[in-house]
Amino acid sequence: MSKAPRRAYRTGLSRDVIVDAAVALTAERGIDGWSMRDLTGRLDTSLSVIYHHVGDRGRVCAAVVDKIYADMALPIEETDWRGQISGVLSPMIDHLARYPGVAAWLLRNGPQTEGLVPVMEAGVTRMIEAGWGDEAAEAYSVAFNTCLGLIALGDQPAGSGESGLTGLQRTIETHPQAGPGAERMRELAARFTGDAAAAARREYCRYALDRVLDGLEARLHALKTAGSAQR
Incomplete structure (x- = not known):
């Protein structure tokens, strides 16, 4: 038939x-x-x-x-610039992990989708209102792209054996010049292997996001200080 x-x-x-x-x-x-x-x-x-x-x-x-x-359902009503960015990017870390490749797609294509425009508008507007001036878009994109880049990296299959993190741990363990600093890196690498690796990657993304926002706060303080000095 x-x-x-x-x-x-x-x-x-x-x-x-x-x-x-x-x-x-x-x-x-x-x-x-x-x-x-x-x-x-x-x-x-x-x-x-x-x-x-x-x-x-x-x-x-x-x-x-x-x-x-x-x-x-990303929030766009937060009035503080740091709270707005964190409120958008923090849930993305968990949610986009369920959809491999989406973070990399966004890095390649940018926020060209309709749903992202209000989120971008709210974030950059809060930056302008906070005093970022001409650097508002750049500062916002640094936080956004850093977070997306780490999510995209987590989507990639981990190497195995000598080419992966297990190999890095073994190299550190057997290297004659490895000391306390290398041991800390070995402990960090160990967190990204095994059953808890996915959770460790999300935790690392949040740590990186917080540190990027700390750096942006320092830059905003410098901009405001320079502006006050010119007046």
């Missing part, structure tokens, strides 16, 4: 259904780990239907990122 041809459309198929399926594939395989053929197979539909409702793969991925951000 011959196999029935795939239907060109499916009753009830909509943009939301297509995007939800793409989000599910992203959670399973990462945003770069599935193709449009995978998506049509998941939905039992044709490529033309997806193009009609959403667009090409680039538009589908942008819609996936929008959906992921909408699910986070």
Whole structure:
């Protein structure tokens, strides 16, 4: 018996259904780990239907990122610039870990999705109001991109044996010049291996975010001091 041809459309198929399926594939395989053929197979539909409702793969991925951000319900009402940035980036550390590749996608493409525009607008506006002046956008992007970069790094498969963190630990343990400083690094590397590695990466991201914000606060103080001196 011959196999029935795939239907060109499916009753009830909509943009939301297509995007939800793409989000599910992203959670399973990462945003770069599935193709449009995978998506049509998941939905039992044709490529033309997806193009009609959403667009090409680039538009589908942008819609996936929008959906992921909408699910986070990121706050935009915080009046303090540091609280605004922390309130956005801290939950991202946990949430984006469930969707491999999304952080790297954002680093490559920037905040081009609709859901990110209000978040970006609120963050940079708070920076301007706090006195960052011409450096507002740069300072905001430093915090945003640092956090995204660490999340993206955590998405990468860890090396094994001599090429991974286990190899680094072994090198430190056997090196004749390894002392207290190297031992601290060995202890840090050990936290990123084993069953607790994912939690350790998220903790490290939060530590890095706090230190970046500390540095930005110091820079803002310097800007305000210089401004006062000029008056």
